[in-house]
Amino acid sequence: MSETLRVGIAGVGTVGAAVARLLARQSEALASRTGRKIIVTAFSARDPGKERDADLSGCQFFTDPSALAASPAIDLFVELIGGAEGPARASVETALTHGKSVVTANKALLAAHGVELAALAEQKHAALAFEASVAGGIPIVKTLREGLAGNSIRRVYGILNGTCNYILSRMEREGLSFEQCLSEAQKLGYAEADPTFDIGGFDTAHKLSILASLAFGVKIEPDAIDIEGIERVTLADIEAAAELGFRIKLLGVAQRTADGVEQRVHPTMVRKSTPIAEVMGVLNAVTIDADAVNELTLVGPGAGGDATASAVVADIADIARGVRSAPFGVPAEGLLELVRAPMRRHEGGYYIRLSVPDVPGAFAGIATRMAERGISLESIMQHGGKRGAGREDGAPVGVILITHATSEHLVREALEAIHRDGAVKTPAQVIRIERE
Structure with missing residues (x-):
C-alpha cells in the first residue's frame, strides 16, 4: 500500500467540487483515520476553463474521462458524470480493467450494469463503492451490506427522491397544486426542466433496485419493479389523507415473499404517527425491517453537493484503509436470479x-x-x-x-x-x- 492515495475525479460539478473541498478540508483527519494521505491529483471535465468552487490548480486535467481512468497519475477513480451509458460506463470499465478502485454516485449506471461491473471489480481485485448512489448522505449501503450482515431482512422501503417529497410536502403545508409545487421545485433546482425521471418514480426505482440487491442477495432488475409516479396526486387526495390521519409519500418498497421479491414504487398513504410520515421537504428516509433489529429508520439529506460528497468521501476513506467488500454483499457470481413476485x-x-x-x-x-x-x-x-x-x-x-x-x-x-x-x-x- 502506497503512502499516498491519489484520486482522480471525473465530473467536477456541484458534487465533484464538494468532494474536492471536503478532501482538502478534512485532509489531516482522513490521514489519521486511514493511515494514508488522500489527495486529488487529476480531474476531467468538459470545460477546463470553467470557474469551479474548488481549488484544482495543482491537478492534471483530462478532457477524456477514460484517459483519466487509465492514467498512472491516479490510484482511485471517482465517477460523477452520470448516465447509464457513454463516458460514465466507459470510464468506470476502463478504471476497473486497469485494476483501479472506483467510487461512483451513479444509480443509473449501477441499475443497468451493476452486476457486470461488480464481477469485473472482483476479477481485478479492485473495489467498487457506491454509497452515494442511494439516499445521498444516508449510509444505507453500508448499513445493509455490513451493519446488518447478521440479520435476515424482510423488507426495505423508504422515501428515496427529495424532489417528490418536496412537492408532496408543499402541497400539504401550503395548499398548493401539484403544478405550482413542481414549478417552484424547478426554480429552486430541486427538479430538472424535464422532471419525468423524478416525478414518474423512475429515479426511485433505480435506487430501490440497488437496495433490493443488497437486502436480498439478488441480481439488480429495475425492469421488475411496478412503478407509479406522483403526477396524478391532487389537493383533494392530500386533504382526504389528512382527514383520515395519513400523509401521502412516494415510497419505494422491496420485500421478500413466498413467491419471490416484490418491488414497487407508488404514492402511499402512511399514518402521521409513523417516523417516515414526519420526513418532509427534500429529506430522504429508509426503513429496514429485519429479524434481529426489527425496524430501523435512517433519515437524512438525500441530495445536494455536501451530502453526496460525504458519502463519496466515506467510500474513498474505506478504500484508503484497504477495505474490499463485495459490492453487493456477496460475490457477483453468488447473486441469485431475481424471482419477481406479483403485487401481494x-x-x-x-x-x-x-x-x-x-x-x-x-x-x-x-x-x-x-x-x-x-x-x-x-x-x-x-x-x-x-x-x-x-x-x-x-x-x-x-x-x-x-x-x-x-x-x-x-x-x-x-x-x-x-x-x-x-x-x-x-x-x-x-x-x-x-x-x-
Missing part, C-alpha cells in the same frame, strides 16, 4: 377516489362491483361538498372508498367493471394505504 395482498387496503354522477343507484352499483370480487369496504364517503347542493341534476360528485385488505388485481378488476357500467367517466385515483 395489500394489508393496509386502498384509498379509491371516484367522480360519480349524482343519480339514484350510482353508489349501489359501485358497491356491488366491489362485493362481487370479495372486496370489503371500510367506508364510503362524499368529499368536496354535499350531494345535490347547488349542483345540476346528475352532476358528478367526489366519492372516496376505503377498502379493507385485498389484492391489487381485484381492485383493478372491480374498477374496470365500474367503468364499463358507465358509473364513472374519469379514471379512478387509487392509492395504497400502509397501516404500519
